[in-house]
Amino acid sequence: MNALKGYKNTAILLFAIGSIVGPAAQAQVTDTSEWLCEFCPFESGQQADVSVGASSVSDDSAYFGDASGYSEEGVYANLDGTGSFASDRHRLQWQAEDLGLDSRVAALRGARPGSFDYNVAYRQIPRHQSFTSDSIFLQSDDGTLSLPAGWVRAPLTSGFTELNASLERRDIESERRIIEVGGNYLPSSRFKFSANYRRQERDGLDVYGGSYFTQSSLLPGSFDYATDVVDFGIRYAAGNGIISLDYYVSEFGNSNTELRWENPFTSSPGSEFAALARPPDNSFQQLSLSGRYRFSTFQTVASFTVAMGRMEQDEGFLPYTTNPNLAVSPLPRSSLDAKIDTTNFAFNLSSLLFRKLRVKLNYRYDERDNQTAQNDWSRVIADTFVSGESETNTPYSFERSVLNLSAEYKLFRSVRISGGYDRKTIDRDFQEVAEQTEDTGWGGVRWRPSGAWDIDFRAGASERDMDQYNETVGAALGQNPLMRKYNLAYRYRRFGEIRIAVSPAESPVALTINGLYADDEYTKSQLGITGGDDLRIASDLSWALSENASVYLSGGSENIDSEQLGSELFAAPDWRATNEDHFDTVGAGFRIMQIGSKFDLRMDYTRSDGTSKIFVDSTSGGVSQFPDLKSTLDFLRFELSYRRSDRLDYTMKLRYQKFVAEDWSLEGVDPATIPVVLTMGANSYDDEVLIVGLGVRYLFD
């Protein structure tokens, strides 16, 4: 009895302890009441880091001005900065880059952490394609490209007697401007409401091919696009789950419905003017629901996305022709009233079945259901004549599903093996292949023999096949029945990837090598692409010489080959072409900080060489090798900064860039070189620019 009473008292004691200690142990990790953070330099008030300077650019350059803003010779003012404001309840950060250039960026982010945040940003991206293009066309107020006064028409460019006197330089350039405004509101830890608006405007000049059936002109056409995107979202998160509902709208607007131009060639009466249709105004809306849940069983995570969308376009049609002398039947409709419904579904599952085995399942489905009506349309050939035939528009649709299954097993502590199977299915309307499948199998090994080495290798093969390649579909469009389009054709692919990373723990040196190989065989294609392979390798070597100094060396090489067959007699193959693209790049640089506690020095050098070789071997013309298409880039950047004080730095920046290209499609091609095409005579790139910049950087707080 005494023993029983003893155990009873013990049980009561244990229960009392458990009821106090248990919940207390879960609620209180440690007592932080003494953690005063007296030495914590919390941010408060305003701070700004502003750089002001000027840069001198030695030469005009379309290639280097593209996106950078330094397109013309001259002196540019630079203004950059970052800043912040912090109070107990509010944070603000702002950033400005290249305010003196056409590539300027300004951004502001603010937040009451835990309650709401907002952002406003403006970006400009200049686009310069060519500073060596010339054109005879003059743009009138309504956008029409007209011939100069006194122009003499001729059937061939060699007959353009007024050409040289009429050519004027046209810089082919444009600009993209983006403004973004958005924010998030968190009324509680579980809910988040988000809203974002973005407007992109893009305008400028581009080159368009304007055809007159047997002749053509390259036209310097202006364009003016605007895209507005709005994105709303609601997210709910609780426990192990997240669910999110998003609504997305994108509206594209084009200020021009057509590009009209005057034909410089001798033309039949009535066909003096022609018009290209511009990209029509369009819209896309999408509602999507996505979510994720973590299960405790096998550390399983499941996620899904379901999205339904619609693309629409209902721009009024241009007439069949600008030629008033052609008798054409009326348009079957005044606008397209195009509708495409999109459906997207994805499901992912990841589980750690055993301590060493992880399995994953991904399934993805995408559908493009083009519900645009079909009509019969008269064929007017390049505003020159009516063919007498009609043609029906083809609203392409497809359904695509992808299933991925994979597993990883930790064989040993240093070795992980993996493998997987993918199946991709595409069903298409109105195309030569109605149902296509691709099966892929792969395996991999990741080996970490020590903390310093990491070797990851993966290889596999895939076979893409179809139920039938329906030659009658192509035949209806005049195709050779032996043609096999490369995205529809049977294909066998082998591939492999390797990554080697070496970074010994106590060593200042790190080396990474990446390689990829893919080989495609289109063994059932008699015409079209018959094979291709892609071999790439890249490497980085970095060496931390000391705490303040480092050097690096990087490089890469790539070779892409392809072969295709054709038939000029509309029968069996009678010509063959190969394309070999080769690319090499090498880079090197160093950083030295705190030289004499005052100076920081940085240098980067990059050289890239691209070469493309094209061979054609035909029964009619024999073997022909094109001159190599070449591009060479040399880029050198040098930056020196001097720390005058804790707040004041002086900087000097030097940037040398040279880009030279050899492009046979441009070289020697003056506006009148091609008898039936009036080109703009652009030259291959040959740009060399030196940019020297001086600046002052000051820290305000």
Place this chain on the structure above:
Amino acid sequence: MDLQRIARIAIVPAFLAILSTVGGAQTSSEIGPNVSYSRKGADTCLACHDDEAILALFKTRHAVPGDPRSPFGHGQLQCESCHGPGGEHAPRVRRGQERPPVIDFGSDKDTPVDVQNGTCLACHDVDVGIGWHAGPHDSDEIACADCHVSHAALDPVLQTSTQADVCFDCHQLQRSETLKAFSHPLFEGKMECAGCHSPHGATTIDQMIRQTVNDTCYECHAEKRGPYLWEHAPVSEDCSLCHAPHGSNHPGMLSSRAPLLCQSCHSQSGHPSIPQDAGGLATGMPSQFLLGQSCLNCHEQVHGSNHPSGSKLMR
């Protein structure tokens, strides 16, 4: 002392030991069976770790005392929120003895990646989104700290001008591609990888930010979206059938040049199927099918046409 008495004495500490295991072993930040926190939190850590790189944390949203969710919010564990208990790490160690570690961040550190990432995801799980476990960064055991720098006023991976440099530390093949003659403006720092890809993973192919490759391209190239009256089938299916978006030796980032690119699918009798050779260069008999814009000298509307007479993509 009899056995019953021994049992009664032993059962209490045994019960407490069990209870402490159940009550205390909740977080992935615990690094040992006898964990303890520092005496004074961040003040303890800053006594040794007071260099500029560490102190930069206090310019970030990780160090906002007014935010109860922040590691430095009221009642939170300050440095030890992320780095785990430092009670063993902070005190003086005996000569020859190794200092007990705390959680350290980066793939090259001793702390396992899943422990590191679990620490970050304990707060940022919802922010990372739904796709992390579906993506290759998780499969390849990439640490959050391989891309993110928490101890910096401006995290380079979150800035457009510097993000690509961070990605290219691993994605060297893609870096090489962006150095080709024609590419998106990543080298100039005017566009970021996250403009197209979701680095935190996504349920989409190739981790695209929108549902498909085309939808992603239309974010900036909405003029190609259509729908058009006359569609070009491969265009409506997948932009990457003709374009190499990371970079190419060829203008327009095309995977190969016209006319060969076009002739790989088009075989109609007449000029589409006639081989163009070097005889058609400017030095020979200049060919309209080869020079200038090649096929696009006439077939300008290669992405589709909304013109009633545009079935051959010439209007």
